[in-house]
Amino acid sequence: MYDKEKKLVQSYMNGGISRRGMLRGLASMGMTAATASVLVNAVATEALAQNGFDWKKHSGTNLKLLLNQHPYADAMIANLENFKALTGMTVEYDIFPEDVYFDKVTAALSSGSTEYDAFMTGAYMTWTYGPAGWIDDLNEYIGDDSKTNPDYNWEDMLEGVRNSCAWNGQPGGALGSDDAKQWCIPWGYEQNNLTYNSRLFREAALTVPTNLDELVGTAAEAKAKIDGAYGIGVRGSRSWATIHPGFLSGYANFGEKDLNVSDDGKLSAAMNTDISRAYHEKWVQMIQESGAPDWSTHTWYQAGTDLGAGKSAMIFDADILGYFMNGTGNSEAGNLAFAPFAANPDADAPTPNIWIWSLAMASAGKQKDAAWYFMQWASGPEHGLFGATEKDFVNPVRKSVWADAGFRSRLDTSYPGYVDMHDLSAPGAKIHFTAQPLFFDLTTEWAAMLQKMVAKELPVDEGLGQLEASVNRQLKEAGLG
C-alpha cells in the first residue's frame, strides 16, 4: 500500500476524518469505495498484528466452520483473507440455509463429529448443546491472556447480549450469573421493534403506535384504509420462533414471564395470569382483525418479504428484517422506517427479546486453541466495525461499533429512526425467557396454542389453562417441575 493512502485510512481509523472524507480522499487518488473497504480492513489487520499478541502461533492449521447462510457469514467470508494473512491459518467452511442448518448442527454435535471446529448458533440452542456437553465454556479462553489478544475487549460487548449467551446450566438459572458458563460468543443480534411502511402510513394518515392498544387499533385502521395490504406482520407458524420475537417482547414489557422458578429450583408455568390473559386477548384480536390471512404459516421470511413488497403496513419483529427490506431489490426500499415499541403504556422503555447469532466451539474439536483464534478475530472490534460499515453486519454486538460515527451516520441516512430505536431499546434488550432444557418443547406448544386461539378453536382463558396444565406436566415428566 502507498504511504499516502495508508495515512488517510489510518487517520479515518483513528477518528481523525469521517468515512466520507476518507472515501473522497481515496477517490481523488483513483480508488473506488470497494478498494477503500479492503484498505480499511488491511490497515485494521496490520494494527491488530502489532499489539504483541502471537497471532501466528497456530500458523499452518486448517480450521473448518459450520455456517448458516446469512449476511453475518457473508461479511466474515468477505474479510477472511485478512484472518488468513494475520494468522497463517487456512479456513474451510460448509454453509447451509437456515431451514436445515440446525438439523445439521444437531447431527454433527450429537454424533461427536470432529469435523467442525466452530459453528454459528443461536443462544437458545446452547441451552441444549451446553448441558449435553457438546460445546465448551468459553470463559476459560476469554480470561486467558496467553490465548486472547489484549485488544479483544470483552467488556465492549453489549451487556444484555453478552449475558444472554451465558448460563450456569441450572434449569431456571439466571442468564449471565456469576457462575454462568459462556456457551457462545455473540456475533450479531436482532431486537424486536416496529418497522413500518412510511409511505403507506402517510397515504392512510396513520400515526405510529406507541403501545399495544394503539398497535391493535392502528393495524385495524391500516387494513381498512389500505387496499391490498394487511395491518401487521407477526410470525405465526407452529414453531418456537413465533413466540420469541414481537410476542415475547411485548409480553415481557408487561413484566410477565414464561415460567416461575421456586426457591427449590422447581419450574412451573407462569403464563396463566390476569395480565397475561389480557395480553393474549389483545394479541389474538390483532391477528384476527388485521394479521396476514395465512398468518399460521408465517415465519420471519414471510413477515419480512410482505413488508418489503408493501403487502403489510408494519411488522413487530426483528429490526434487521426491516433493515434488509429497506435495501435495493425490494419494491418498498427506502420507504421503511423504524420505531421503538413498548407494548405496556406504563413502561419506561421497550424490552425487546433478542435473537443472537453467536459463535460456539465444538467440544469434540481437536484444535480448540486455533478455533478460539478464529472466534476472537471474528467477534473482535476490528471485524465488527468492518462488517457494520462495509457489509450488512447489523446489528453489531459491540458498544464501540455502535459509537462509531461513520456507522451511525450510514444508518441515519438510509434507515430513518434505526439508531434512535436501537439506543432506546438496547438497555432492556436481552433474552427474556427462562433458560431451561425444554425451551423448544414449551415454546412450540405455546405457538400451537396461539394458533388455536386465533382460529377460535379455543377461547383465550381456556387455551391458557390447557397450556399451563400441559407445560406443568411436561416439566414434571422431565424432572424439572
Added chain:
Amino acid sequence: MSTQTLDAPPARKFKISKRFLPYVLSLPALLVCIGILIPFFTAVAYSLQRYRLSQPWARKYNWGENYLNFMTDPAFWNTLKVSLTYAFLTVGVELLLGLGIALLLQKRSRFNNFVSIMLLMPLMTAPALASLMWKLMTNPGFGVLSYWATLIGIEDMKWASDPSTAMLTVVIVDVWVYTPFIMILLLAGLRSLPRQPFEAAELDGVPRLFVFWKITLPMLTPFLLTAVLFRVIESIQQFDIIYAMTQGGPGDKLTVFQVEAYLNFFQSTNVGRSAALLMILWAITYILSTIFIKNWLRLRERARGDA
C-alpha cells in the same frame, strides 16, 4: 510356450460344499438385514429410555414408561387420529381417482399413452417441492387457487392456514402427487387382464356396469390391494408435504407421526419419545401390511384356482 502350458498345474475350481451353499447364497441378504436391524433395535432401545440430549445426566432405562405416558397424553391420541385420517382420506381419494383415470385410459391408443405419460409428471416432482408450489398457489393473498375460489363465490379461503381446511389442503396436494402412482399400477393391471371374459360378456350383451362390478373389479382386486398397500404404508408415514406446508399446524391439526417424531428429535432433542412414536408407527404399518399381504396372497391363490 506350449511346454509351459502343459507343465502348469490345472486351475483350481473354487467349490462350495452343498451343505454351505444356501448360507453363502443368502449372505448378501443377511448383511442387508443386519444393516436394517441394527438401527431398528437401537431405536427399540432408545424408545425404552428416558433420553433427552439436553439432559444427558437423566438418561436411564424407564422401560415401558414412554409408551405408558402416551396412554394419558392427548397429543399422542391426536397424532394417531390425524395420521389415520390422513391415510384413509388420501388413499381413498387416490384409489377412486386412479381407478377412474385408469379405466378411461384402458384402451391402447397413441393419445391414451401420451396422456398416461403426462399424468405421471406429478409423481416425478419431489413432494417437498410440490408442497412449496401448492403453498404458493394456495396463498390467500396472491395464490391462483385462492383467486379461482373467489370466482366461485368462496371468499377468504385460507387453505392450510385455517384449521377447518388444513387437512383438505394437504390431502389435495397428496392426491395430486400420488394419484398417478395408483393410476399407472391399475392401468397396467387392466391391460393385463384376459380378454375372453370381457368378449363373452360383450357377446351376451351384458351391461357395462355389471361387467365392471362382476368381472373387472374382482379380477383387478390383487392390483388394487397392491396399490393400496404401498400407498397406505407411505401415507401413514407422511412427512414432507405436511411439514413443508404447515409444520403440523395450525394448532395440532396435522401433527402426524413423522412430523411429531421429527420435532421431538430435532427440536426438543427428546430421543426417547421420538423413538417410541416411531416404534408405534412401525407397529401400525406392520399390522396393516400383514393384513394386506395375507389378503393379497389369498386372492392370488383364488385366482389360480387353488382355494
